[in-house]
Amino acid sequence: MFSALLQVLIALTALLVLQNIDAAARRTFTKADLRARQEEAVKRLGPQRRAASSSGGPGTVKNITFTNPRASVEFYVDGSTLPLVDWDVGPSWAGLLPISNKTDESRQLFFWFFPPGPEGSLDDLIFWTNGGPGCSSLEGVLQENGPISWSWGQAKATPNEYSWTNLSSIIYVEQPVGTGFSQGTPDINNEDELAEQLVGFFQQFFGVFPELEGKNFYLSGESYAGTYIPYIANYIYDNPDSIPVPLKGFWISDPSVSWDVVQEEIPAVAFVRKYQNVFALNQTFMDYLDETAAACNYADYMEKYVTFPPQGLLPLPGSSVEFDDGCDVWDAIFSAALLVNPAFDIYRIFDTYPILWDVLGFPGSFPQTQVSPLYFNRDDVKAAIHAPLNVDWTECSNINVFPNGDSSLPPALSVLPSVIERSERAVIVHGLADFILIADGCVWQWNGLQGFQTPIQNDSFIVDGMGALGNVHSERNLTYFEVALSGHMVPQFSPVAAFQIMQYLMGFREMP
């Protein structure tokens, strides 16, 4: 009896002590305190959001006018009437143009051109393309580096403070034929043909918008555009008179530049080890991965072959440029990750439930069924941007834009070294939280001795107002950036870093 009472007393005391500790330890914030903290962090980033050389003061977009009547009649977009966008985005120009001047040309690409914002330079022009192959560059407009931000989970569109229109003009093109609103039947077999068709489009574009001739030209894109862009650059450097703008350099982020075995399989197990607590895979499976990595010559590959300076071309770990039998660890990891995290996102490994709503219908590893039309599938949006009403727009095409495959070699094994040399500056950017393409597999491989001579230093990428956000390394005319916390779409997930990198590419800042 006594002891029972004592136990109750002890329990009660313990409870009271715990409650006291709890009350003493709990921080209290007002909503205003919390808001102020976030605003303070954002304020530190403030001054960088412009082209360093810009002379324009605050105000509306730069006054850029096009005299060809087609520009205003066929292509002008009134930024105050974009559906579901509740501010004036300013003037822009969009629509379809053919890829040649043949009268019976059926193939047309869709573009959306934005002039520079108040802080942007009038002397430059950026081209952006998404990858896929077959994914729409309108993803770039709405979710990456355009003036409108309507990203995953956002209830409505908001202005993008880190829009690249704060740097210069930018043109988004849905290419190649078969992508987005583009018209005609895909018929390309390789990257040279892709480049030729895009240049054909640009010849038509500059015919309508000749005021843009002579601008410093920058090519940019992500993912499979890591294959497109070097070949497009190669075509333009080989045929400098084919378009009336001087090509200065290019950006590729989370780029497909080499064989899949190099960019997905070899680094996959080390990647899972590095982010072990994020993947949360069980011990048995981790052991299986280690054994497979050893048996498939993935383990120690980096230590053995990735040397500074490089010894020569990197060997394949087996006999396949994808994976040998029993060696597809990337896919095994994807399945295992989905088992414990059904929201697992190959494009950004940190994502968990809930899967966020996406106005473009593609918020991660899997496309999403929508309760409302995709933004670019609304008739009022199509009408506003001069897009064909009869196209059922999807972010990534349902048809193959290379009907017989893409027969070009990966650019790291072909044109990439030479286009880097011919560029004033070139940047390769990689998100460190990207699993579909893995940073470690990206950078060390092009043409033997032309790889980096010295290793990348940790914490060397300093973002203004933020501090170290990854690693950077420059040699000759190439600068390589690794962005901490960023997934595959760097301008979407790390817009501040992306903006600073673009400033560097364009010569608006001296240091990366």
Ligand SMILES: *[C@@H]1O[C@H](CO)[C@@H](O)[C@H](O)[C@H]1NC(C)=O
């Ligand atoms: C823009 O330029 C055109 C032609 O130079 C001129 O007619 C127009 O008034 C200008 N608009 C503004 C807002 O400065």
Ligand SMILES: *[C@@H]1O[C@H](CO)[C@@H](O)[C@H](O)[C@H]1NC(C)=O
């Ligand atoms: C069509 O384009 C080609 C260059 O691709 C050019 O040589 C030719 O003059 C153009 N023809 C017309 C009618 O503009």
Ligand SMILES: *[C@@H]1O[C@H](CO)[C@@H](O)[C@H](O)[C@H]1NC(C)=O
């Ligand atoms: C950058 O562009 C966005 C969107 O147009 C705009 O809201 C913002 O004010 C711009 N920032 C600067 C510094 O020009």
Ligand SMILES: *[C@@H]1O[C@H](CO)[C@@H](O)[C@H](O)[C@H]1NC(C)=O
């Ligand atoms: C461990 O993970 C593997 C791969 O997903 C799975 O097949 C296996 O059932 C898991 N084991 C346990 C005990 O959950």
Ligand SMILES: *[C@@H]1O[C@H](CO)[C@@H](O)[C@H](O)[C@H]1NC(C)=O
């Ligand atoms: C490449 O970089 C070097 C050194 O910075 C520079 O001298 C050269 O002009 C660059 N190449 C081009 C094509 O600009």
Ligand SMILES: *[C@@H]1O[C@H](CO)[C@@H](O)[C@H](O)[C@H]1NC(C)=O
């Ligand atoms: C760089 O950081 C990694 C961990 O992210 C560490 O393993 C490596 O030793 C570091 N390298 C140097 C030179 O400090």
